[in-house]
Amino acid sequence: MTSPLPTRNRTVLVLLDPATEVRSSALELFTIARTLGRVEAVTLEAPTVEVLAQLGAYGVETVHQAELAASYQQDERHLPAVVGAALAAAMRLTDADVVLAPATFSAKEATALAAHRLGAGLIIDAAGVTEDSEGRIVGSKRVFAGAWDTVSRVTTDVAVLTVRANAVVPQPADAAVATEVEGFPVELDAPLPTVVSRTAKVRAAGRPSLEEAAIVVAGGRGTGGDFGPVTELADALGAAVGASRDAVFEGWFDQYIGQTGVTIAPRVYVGAGISGAPHHRGGMQASQVIVAVNSDPEAPIFEICDFAVVGDLADVLPQAAAKIRAHRGV
Amino acid sequence: MRIVVPVKYVPDINADRRFSDCRVVRDPAEGSLNELDENALEAALRIIEALGDDEREASEIVALTVAPADGDLALRKAFQMGVDRGVRVTDDALAGSDYFGTTAAIAAAVRRLESEGPVDLVITGMAALDGLGSVVPALLAAELGRPALTLAKKVAIESGALTITRETDDATEELSAPLPAVLSVADTANTPRFPNFKLIMAARTKQIEAWSLADLGLDAASVGTAGARTETTSAAPRPPRPEVELVQDKGEGGTALAEFLIRNELV
Ligand SMILES: Cc1cc2nc3c(=O)[nH]c(=O)nc-3n(C[C@H](O)[C@H](O)[C@H](O)COP(=O)(O)OP(=O)(O)OC[C@H]3O[C@@H](n4cnc5c(N)ncnc54)[C@H](O)[C@@H]3O)c2cc1C
Ligand SMILES: Nc1ncnc2c1ncn2[C@@H]1O[C@H](COP(=O)(O)O)[C@@H](O)[C@H]1O
Numbered sequence: 001m002t003s004p005l006p007t008r009n010r011t012v013l014v015l016l017d018p019a020t021e022v023r024s025s026a027l028e029l030f031t032i033a034r035t036l037g038r039v040e041a042v043t044l045e046a047p048t049v050e051v052l053a054q055l056g057a058y059g060v061e062t063v064h065q066a067e068l069a070a071s072y073q074q075d076e077r078h079l080p081a082v083v084g085a086a087l088a089a090a091m092r093l094t095d096a097d098v099v100l101a102p103a104t105f106s107a108k109e110a111t112a113l114a115a116h117r118l119g120a121g122l123i124i125d126a127a128g129v130t131e132d133s134e135g136r137i138v139g140s141k142r143v144f145a146g147a148w149d150t151v152s153r154v155t156t157d158v159a160v161l162t163v164r165a166n167a168v169v170p171q172p173a174d175a176a177v178a179t180e181v182e183g184f185p186v187e188l189d190a191p192l193p194t195v196v197s198r199t200a201k202v203r204a205a206g207r208p209s210l211e212e213a214a215i216v217v218a219g220g221r222g223t224g225g226d227f228g229p230v231t232e233l234a235d236a237l238g239a240a241v242g243a244s245r246d247a248v249f250e251g252w253f254d255q256y257i258g259q260t261g262v263t264i265a266p267r268v269y270v271g272a273g274i275s276g277a278p279h280h281r282g283g284m285q286a287s288q289v290i291v292a293v294n295s296d297p298e299a300p301i302f303e304i305c306d307f308a309v310v311g312d313l314a315d316v317l318p319q320a321a322a323k324i325r326a327h328r329g330v
Numbered sequence: 331m332r333i334v335v336p337v338k339y340v341p342d343i344n345a346d347r348r349f350s351d352c353r354v355v356r357d358p359a360e361g362s363l364n365e366l367d368e369n370a371l372e373a374a375l376r377i378i379e380a381l382g383d384d385e386r387e388a389s390e391i392v393a394l395t396v397a398p399a400d401g402d403l404a405l406r407k408a409f410q411m412g413v414d415r416g417v418r419v420t421d422d423a424l425a426g427s428d429y430f431g432t433t434a435a436i437a438a439a440v441r442r443l444e445s446e447g448p449v450d451l452v453i454t455g456m457a458a459l460d461g462l463g464s465v466v467p468a469l470l471a472a473e474l475g476r477p478a479l480t481l482a483k484k485v486a487i488e489s490g491a492l493t494i495t496r497e498t499d500d501a502t503e504e505l506s507a508p509l510p511a512v513l514s515v516a517d518t519a520n521t522p523r524f525p526n527f528k529l530i531m532a533a534r535t536k537q538i539e540a541w542s543l544a545d546l547g548l549d550a551a552s553v554g555t556a557g558a559r560t561e562t563t564s565a566a567p568r569p570p571r572p573e574v575e576l577v578q579d580k581g582e583g584g585t586a587l588a589e590f591l592i593r594n595e596l597v
């Protein structure tokens with residue numbers, strides 16, 4: 001598969017935050033960026049050697065590293081107002097035409113603030129980014145809990161977009177490039193809150209993150225609090241684990257899928273003991289294949305499924321996991 | 331203490347939400363106050379209720395919406411929960427506003443309220459459930475030149491300073507800022523109250539103040555379709571999913587699930 005070549009000489013900035021690891025969502029952004037123009041990255045910290053090698057492989061020519069005053073280099077540098085100011089400064093510096101960022105809450109705020117400063121058009125959580133016949137940037141979106149597809153076009157010269165994970169399959173560039181790191185100054189004039197404390201979350205080792213996983217197994221109230229069968233199937237599939245909000249409120253898991261939680265669009269979503277409330281659907285209905293296990297044959301989630309088992313998840317999930325382990329030979 | 335709570339009127343998520351001519355259909359029979367703004371209203375009410383008697387007497391909560399006349403439904407719901415005042419910004423020129431146009435109108439209305447007396451806090455929901463942007467709160471803070479404390483799951487106010495706890499994608503943070511500030515609350519911040527009978531009755535007759543762009547001194551060219559930096563060029567319903575393949579578990583359900591994934595090369 002070859003990607004379309006850009007029709008114009010654009011500068012495309014990709015927000016790389018953190019810069020100490022390259023997440024698959026960032027690789028997707030680089031892959032999209034190469035179809036639009038020349039790719040450069042913006043960071044708020046020094047990229048590691050490993051990260052630089054990956055950036056080179058993905059065709060990133062330049063990394064613009066924000067030089068923040070010492071007082072902003074610690075926890076403050078994660079504030080959306082700081083990231084937004086850095087993005088805006090990098091956009092001015094490079095005369096950027098397009099900015100791409102992941103679909104995290106922090107990146108949404110940061111990109112909005114940068115677009116606000118520069119009078120740029122903003123599309124939040126695009127599922128695809130292309131250009132139209134006039135060369136304008138176009139973003140497609142899945143809205144209303146996955147029930148509608150919309151297409152919007154940016155009418156200003158500069159376009160800023162956050163892009164959902166799993167929008168494309170990451171692909172390295174045809175030829176690797178040498179990546180240069182260049183510093184740039186950032187002026188901060190907005191009033192900022194004080195960061196009293198910040199505790200970084202530890203990403204579960206050996207399992208993909210919920211935001212980025214290609215397969216997700218989620219458990220709901222129907223687990224009765226035992227996520228054992230859910231994690232067993234997830235591990236057999238190499239999948240991430242998720243939950244409904246009710247399961248998180250019960251304290252059974254820490255991250256929920258849905259309109260107000262993590263919004264996902266993996267290749268496969270497996271929901272077990274989840275009824276399929278509209279709030280939950282809103283965060284997963286854009287998944288390519290939807291599978292559910294529920295003891296109630298009337299469960300609303302069955303209306304949006306490709307494949308479903310009416311049964312007790314405590315029986316069904318371990319059996320499925322065993323069969324998949326046998327298939328994968330692990 | 332004066333608090334402004336921007337609230338949005340959105341299609342009910344249980345209704346048949348749809349587009350017509352690339353615009354969201356806002357049918358009053360199927361619309362409601364954005365559920366997540368109930369968390370913002372609840373947060374405002376709790377802050378006022380925690381004040382001493384004198385201060386509470388001198389306090390005011392204003393619900394503010396940028397919407398056509400149907401937006402009154404959202405303000406009525408806010409009255410039912412217990413807010414004191416309802417303001418609606420309505421102007422034909424506002425139709426088709428993007429995030430920046432909407433924010434400009436909300437900010438201008440907050441400034442007008444400020445001309446009557448200080449506004450200590452603006453409290454928003456974490457997202458509007460129609461567009462799911464989650465950007466208006468940060469933009470509003472930038473427009474008003476105030477610190478943004480967004481996505482709070484815990485809110486505390488002590489001696490003129492606001493402190494929140496929030497979960498970002500990467501960390502748990504505690505942020506603090508002196509008032510005035512802009513706060514957005516997550517759906518995990520509180521459980522919104524049910525209105526009592528007295529408030530429901532009183533809400534029926536409360537006056538809603540309607541302001542136009544001219545009242546706010548806002549240029550029509552900067553908002554609405556004229557000021558929008560994006561335009562929706564198509565909106566189409568997704569094709570229905572193919573019929574679900576439903577298996578009744580009689581001891582082989584798990585195997586069938588695994589075989590479905592293997593057969594479709596998803597493993
Ligand atoms: C403002 C707001 C925002 C919200 N945002 C979200 C959100 O982002 N994400 C979210 O998920 N929810 C959200 N909710 C909550 C949502 O409305 C539902 O309450 C929630 O999703 C239900 O969780 P559940 O499916 O786990 O539980 P339930 O609805 O109780 O469903 C449990 C299911 O498990 C089945 N079951 C029981 N036992 C078994 C068994 N042994 N084997 C198999 N199946 C079994 C039952 O038949 C049932 O269908 C929100 C609510 C509000 C008000
Ligand atoms: N038209 C509007 N009128 C009043 N408040 C709004 C409007 N749009 C958004 N808001 C507020 O901003 C929050 C976030 O909205 P959004 O950024 O659009 O997801 C909402 O929860 C509301 O509190």
